[in-house]
Amino acid sequence: xxxxxxxxxxxxxxxxxxxxxxxxxxxxxxxxxxxxxxxxxxxxxxxxxxxxxxxxxxxxxxxxxxxxxxxxxxxxxxxxxxxxxxxxxxxxxxxxxxxxxxxxxx
Amino acid sequence: xxxxxxxxxxxxxxxxxxxxxxxxxxxxxxxxxxxxxxxxxxxxxxxxxxxxxxxxxxxxxxxxxxxxxxxxxxxxxxxxxxxxxxxxxxxxxxxxxxxxxxxxxxxxxxxxxxxxxxxxxxxxxxxxxxxxxxxxxxxxxxxxxxxxxxxxxxxxxxxxxxxxxxxxxxxxx
Numbered sequence: 001x002x003x004x005x006x007x008x009x010x011x012x013x014x015x016x017x018x019x020x021x022x023x024x025x026x027x028x029x030x031x032x033x034x035x036x037x038x039x040x041x042x043x044x045x046x047x048x049x050x051x052x053x054x055x056x057x058x059x060x061x062x063x064x065x066x067x068x069x070x071x072x073x074x075x076x077x078x079x080x081x082x083x084x085x086x087x088x089x090x091x092x093x094x095x096x097x098x099x100x101x102x103x104x105x106x
Numbered sequence: 107x108x109x110x111x112x113x114x115x116x117x118x119x120x121x122x123x124x125x126x127x128x129x130x131x132x133x134x135x136x137x138x139x140x141x142x143x144x145x146x147x148x149x150x151x152x153x154x155x156x157x158x159x160x161x162x163x164x165x166x167x168x169x170x171x172x173x174x175x176x177x178x179x180x181x182x183x184x185x186x187x188x189x190x191x192x193x194x195x196x197x198x199x200x201x202x203x204x205x206x207x208x209x210x211x212x213x214x215x216x217x218x219x220x221x222x223x224x225x226x227x228x229x230x231x232x233x234x235x236x237x238x239x240x241x242x243x244x245x246x247x248x249x250x251x252x253x254x255x256x257x258x259x260x261x262x263x264x265x266x267x268x269x270x271x272x273x274x275x276x277x278x279x
Contacts, residue, residue, distance in 0.1 A: 004237040007218060007268060013130035014144055021122055024152050025115065 113158040113166065121166065122151055129174050131238040135222055136178035136230070137185065146181060150174035168248045171239060175231055175249065221271035228252075229264040236261050 083094050113121075126147060134143040150173040154161065161169060222230060228250070235246045236257070247254040 004233065004265065007272075008131070008135065008237050010127075010238070011131055011134055011140075013126055013147070014140060017126050017144065017147065018119060018122055021119070021148055021151055024148060025118075025155060028152065028155070 113154070113161045113163065115155075118151065118155055118158075121170070125167065125170055128238045128240060129170065132171070132234045133174055133178045135234045135237075136175075136182050138219055138223075142181060143178075146174055146177045149177055165248065167239075167241065168245055171235065171241070171249045175235075179227060217272055218268075221268045224271060225264055225267060229260050229267065232257055232260040233264040233268070 080097060129147045129150065130143050133146045134140065137143055137146065150170055153173050154166070154170055222233070225233065231250055232246065235241060235249060239246065239249075241249070243254045243257040246257045250257070252260075
């Protein structure tokens with residue numbers, strides 16, 4: 001006879017173990033589902049933010065020799081437009097850009 | 107056992123029903139607490155479920171034992187750290203015929219527990235797996251990542267140490 005059988009009596013685990021395991025697996029499934037939903041919501045929010053992101057415009061600081069006029073166009077900022085001098089009377093250029101905060105108001 | 111080659115939930119339940127009792131018995135001899143042993147068995151199956159995609163079905167028994175032994179070993183170390191070791195009488199023991207018999211049984215349990223606790227972890231793992239898991243030496247070797255021959259030698263060594271400890275215990279007033 002196995003001496004270990006003499007030494008150890010076989011114990012019976014408390015009843016209801018399988019039901020507890022089922023409960024834990026169900027809770028695990030719920031947690032995973034919540035994680036997927038939360039992850040999906042985060043991704044949607046990130047995409048929405050990306051889509052709503054203001055388009056960046058080239059930054060231009062007015063200088064003394066290139067005076068410009070300020071044209072407020074929206075609450076998002078200010079765009080300045082500058083007419084560049086050109087020898088050809090028929091052709092003219094305009095430069096448009098966002099005025100930096102430190103730039104003097106014109 | 108499976109559908110589509112993977113461990114599914116019905117298969118896990120069948121496995122649980124088959125292994126709950128032997129696993130509980132093995133783990134109980136590490137933590138000596140029914141609640142802790144039950145928790146560890148549950149946790150082992152939850153972890154197995156978590157890694158079901160990587161489970162090799164032919165070695166799933168060994169894997170559950172491995173997970174449970176790791177958990178039991180950690181819990182045992184935590185018990186030592188916090189100096190908390192519960193004491194319970196035999197679970198599932200038939201009623202003793204008298205108070206004297208019950209006392210003697212509790213004494214016996216205490217002595218066995220002290221002797222098992224005194225074993226080094228590698229010997230304790232072998233002796234508890236050999237006693238309850240109904241696994242072959244080769245399977246026990248797989249659980250413990252040791253050669254099959256080592257299982258036999260460790261088992262014999264553990265039994266010798268247990269016998270020696272329990273004989274001494276009998277003469278201790």
